[in-house]
Amino acid sequence: MKIIEQLSMWNVYFNHLIMHPLLIGILIFSFIASISFFILFIKTDKIKIKTTYLYSHIFFLFAPFIFAAFLWNCVMPVFMCTPKLIIYSLSGGSTLAVFSSFLVMPYLYPWATKSNEIKSSKQNKFLKKWTNYLGISQPSLYSLNEATPIAYSITNIKPAIFLSVGICELLNKKEMQAVLLHELYHIKNKSSIWKFSLNQIRMFSPLSSFSSIKKSIDNEEREADLFAVKIQGTKMFLASAKNKINKWNKTR
Numbered sequence: 001m002k003i004i005e006q007l008s009m010w011n012v013y014f015n016h017l018i019m020h021p022l023l024i025g026i027l028i029f030s031f032i033a034s035i036s037f038f039i040l041f042i043k044t045d046k047i048k049i050k051t052t053y054l055y056s057h058i059f060f061l062f063a064p065f066i067f068a069a070f071l072w073n074c075v076m077p078v079f080m081c082t083p084k085l086i087i088y089s090l091s092g093g094s095t096l097a098v099f100s101s102f103l104v105m106p107y108l109y110p111w112a113t114k115s116n117e118i119k120s121s122k123q124n125k126f127l128k129k130w131t132n133y134l135g136i137s138q139p140s141l142y143s144l145n146e147a148t149p150i151a152y153s154i155t156n157i158k159p160a161i162f163l164s165v166g167i168c169e170l171l172n173k174k175e176m177q178a179v180l181l182h183e184l185y186h187i188k189n190k191s192s193i194w195k196f197s198l199n200q201i202r203m204f205s206p207l208s209s210f211s212s213i214k215k216s217i218d219n220e221e222r223e224a225d226l227f228a229v230k231i232q233g234t235k236m237f238l239a240s241a242k243n244k245i246n247k248w249n250k251t252r
Contacts, residue, residue, distance in 0.1 A: 026063065026064055027064045030064050031060075033060040034057050034060035034061045037057035037060065038053075040053045045215050045216050045219050046216065114144075114145065115142040115144050115162060116142065116143050117140055117141065117142050117143075118141040118142065118163075121141070123163070123176065124141055127139065127184070134184065134188050136159075136188050137159060139155075139160050139161050139187055140159070140160040141163070142160055142161070142162045142163070143162075144162055144164040144165065146166060148164055148166050148252075149166040149167035149170045149244070149245045149248055149249075150164045150166070150167060151167050151179045151180075153191075155186065155187045155190045155191060161180065161183045161184075161187070163176075163179075166248070167179070167245070170244050170245070170248060171241050174232070174237040175238075175241035175244070177237070178229075178237040178238040179238075181227060181228035181231050182224045182227070182228045182238070183224075184227075185228070186220070189220070189223075
């Protein structure tokens with residue numbers, strides 16, 4: 001009987017809450033804003049802007065629930081406060097998970113990939129020259145014990161470029177410099193943060209699964225290529241590096 005009374009009390013209070021005029025106004029405004037930002041998210045191909053629009057879409061998608069939690073009056077310590085605690089836990093937990101990943105990943109990633117930092121090399125001198133030119137922090141350079149020719153960068157708090165042993169053996173000096181310039185462009189634009197963030201935040205929006213981000217990523221790669229070509233004054237070295245990597249991959 002007591003449980004039934006509690007359920008009845010919860011039902012009355014919930015109905016009163018959802019009819020709150022301010023909450024209704026926020027619900028309507030948030031719905032319009034969320035849909036508007038989602039449309040903008042679909043229409044743009046710039047990965048930074050696309051990610052910003054998706055964050056805005058999700059913020060307004062969940063705003064009414066968070067505001068309702070603020071309005072929620074905990075009449076009974078446990079039973080009545082449970083929905084509020086759930087909303088706060090989900091919101092706070094999701095936010096903490098996303099931001100902590102940015103803080104932790106740069107330090108755990110080199111250890112997880114079993115990579116070794118390259119302290120002194122021609123590549124580091126080259127990086128120092130062009131990071132000064134670009135006005136960015138010089139990224140750490142790591143060697144991956146991997147035969148496959150690969151190169152990539154992370155750009156969180158501690159930027160880093162990873163080069164496999166395979167790519168170092170495969171490419172000549174100018175080709176390697178083209179690859180490093182390509183990765184420096186990503187670091188300057190914090191591409192890995194935006195791509196990682198975009199992939200993580202998509203989990204909170206069911207609608208975003210219907211929109212591909214491939215075109216945005218391809219555009220970012222194309223712009224990085226153009227940057228390397230502009231600095232070197234020719235596309236010969238970047239094209240040669242890509243051809244060598246593609247030929248290696250085809251033989252495996």
